[in-house]
Amino acid sequence: MNSIIEAINKGIEQSGLDRNKISIPSDIPFEPETVKSLGVDYFQVPRGRAIAFGSGLKLGNPELKIIPVVGDLMTLGGNHFVHGTRRNMELLVLCINSFVYHKVAGKSVPVVTEAFSPYSTFEEPFNFPHLGNSCGAVYTARWTALHTAELAKSIAEALHKRGMSMIEILAPGPSYYRYVTDLDSELLQFYFENSTVKNDEDPRNAAITADGKIIVGKFTDKERATFIDSYNIQHTKILGDAFTPHGSLPEKTGGGNG
Amino acid sequence: MAEIRFAGYGGQGIIRSGIIAGKAASIFDSKYATMSQSFGPEARGGACSSQLVISESKVLYPYITNSDVLVAMSQAGYDKFESEMGEEAMLLYDEDLVKPKPPRGKILAHAIPATRFAEELGIKIVANVVMLGFFTAITNLVTYDSMKKALPGLVPEKALPLNLKAFERGYEYGKEILAKKQSNKGNK
Amino acid sequence: MKADPKSVLTGVYYIDGDVAAGYGALAAGCKFVAGYPITPSTEAFEAVCHRGPKVGTVFIQMEDELGSISAILGAAWSGAKTMTITSGPGYSLMQDAIGFGAMLETPFVLLNIQRGGPSTGVPTKTGQADMMQSRWGSHGDYEVIAIAPDSPQEMFDYTVKAFNLAEKYRCPVMIMSDECVGHMTEKVVIPEAEKIDVEPRRLFTGKAADYRPFSPGPDLVPKMAKAGEGLNLYITGVVHNENGHPVADEKYKSACIRRLVDKIRINKDKIIELKEEGIDGADVIVVSYGISSRVAVKGVEMARQKGIKVGTLRLVTVWPFPDDRINELAMKTKAFVVPEINYGQVVYDVARCAHGHASVVLVPHGGAGVHNPADVADAIEFAVNQEKPMEGVHEFKTRLEKSVFEGGFKLKE
Known part of the structure; x- marks a missing residue:
């Protein structure tokens, strides 16, 4: 998790955005010191609600840049992801996938954590970039906790996208592994050996399978009207001068000026 | 105080009728009027009714105990609310859609082919407004001017002239009926 | 503070309680409404969607009620006055986040047009069986304010009041109306803006370094902040100290939760209204x-x-x-x-x-x-x-x- 925080930090740095205007609603706990060092506003929300809460933050003040951090494979709140992406809410969703790998009978299989799943797991993980792209995300990428430089670059790029961006981050479960450094490093070794960078890969081909390599990279980057753009266009069309557009207008890209 | 029940089926503008009469009474006649709607699980085509209580003073209890007027636009509506009518109530009904039982007590029944009149005007959905014109003429509970003032905003803007025509049609018919009944009484 | 004339739809109307509540929210300065339409509260949401864009109130139809309430809590923390609108089944779905809102001392208004329950119950008809849920529906200890209007005029008046109470005590305020009042149509008089009192958000105005988000004032209510002001907020639903940082100690638990309860209890004489x-x-x-x-x-x-x-x-x-x-x-x-x-x-x-x-x-x-x-x-x-x-x-x-x-x-x- 620390390497992810570091990547978020570098990503924000590279984006050149004002840290004061960045909010991170997260269902994964951050330490107060971490938040302080990032210089952002942080909200630890009930599990699964980071995207919905973040949508509210954004609509309440369109000047803000919102980075919802979601975990638990979005089993809770997956629908917020699907619909937030569909309506292209301007959020950068960091999806922490702690579906880690473990060798069982000589073969690598995904497990949630050994603590919760003593007999390993038989379920397949989500292909998040494919899900996000199908729903209309304007930016999709996947990196592991090992690819901090690439992850930081993706975060910097995605923060300038208008619309819903999503980056899947494969990482060890944050709390269970916090003190188990051996396993941590073992896992990072696993990521190192088993991942392969394929930028611009069609996300349909990027499913994580038990036998194959983990495909990482920046997969898609496109343009689509955001929720706020569409909201403004629609109401201006119907109401004309009676309607005052909300937030910054589409031609002004970047941080927005309220 | 007057308790009025509008009854019919969903899509006939039954609730809208209650709102128009209530708005006329409370905003333009400076009375108090409370309109409550009720509809079954499926609004369209299902049984539907609205109740309107008009009073000179603030309406505390907002519902009908014994209706003073039942406006029936469907047989099912009539059947359901017939027993609710008070001894001296008035029954207003669409004669093509409702076949009432022989009147009980001092109940006065007044019939109008509201839906047929509406069809003659070119569109069936103004039948409720024809009925409102009739209601205004017969009951005198809401004034003619207030009812006409209440229509804008409650019917589609483009259809306002047509609705006013429908209202007039019902009102005139109501006046004719009253005059006829009056002269019949005189002859007796 | 008086209401913003732009958002007050001054006039005489013949409208139902749902619509009146929607207009009340706008008059109170509500700038964000997230909802998921549900009978018999739909007309209130429609009223906001219809009038909101003309008075600078943003609305969104979320994917579900969990989303609606989470979104209004988010918007509250970016500085907006917010409301969500629902009925029985939606209200049940919102309970988790209601506790979250109470824990974060987020001012928000929840309009519940009660219908018959449990489960789907009778969607189109009335009930008053969510009253205990409004008080204790979410897990853990907290206090709320619940108001029960009895006419469309009161739906307008008390929706304005609900927003004012939410700002004053930084707690969930529930308008526990019912289908009868929600669907009852009567004359509603919306006065001029200068006749409507609105409570501004009690924002912290000192130096960023001095800000402690959960440090209470004499009435036990802390000053609120909003995101994007450089305060480096750390806000969590975990039991927290005055800085907002997580603590698991029983002393802090008492200090944190006891205050959520007491800030309503010690002020109850100012809150309670009886006729x-x-x-x-x-x-x-x-x-x-x-x-x-x-x-x-x-x-x-x-x-x-x-x-x-x-x-x-x-x-x-x-x-x-x-x-x-x-x-x-x-x-x-x-x-x-x-x-x-x-x-x-x-x-x-x-x-x-x-x-x-x-x-x-x-x-x-x-x-x-x-x-x-x-x-x-x-x-x-x-x-x-x-x-x-x-x-x-x-x-x-x-x-x-x-x-x-x-x-x-x-x-x-």
């Missing part, structure tokens, strides 16, 4: 709220015609509960009669406060309709004829209840 009529010398006092209070009027009238001295006490605010007033009245009257559209919720609080000094009679109703006023009158007569206070809560058998019981719960189709 009383004919209380002096009354042998029976009818305690009611929402639509039941208007139905009870008729029953009271009937009882008075029989020569019974009846007073009425209307709970405009149901929570916090007026313990002291009920306790005081219990010493002076013979009985309380409580008609509510459920099988006994608020009545148990009346009984708790009556302390056995007066009989407490519940007039139940299962929902999908209102009480027969004759039942209320009969219950009053029954109560006044008791020689000494009855124990506990006596459930009066209404005509409707008898017809159900007599058939052994088997009704003829």
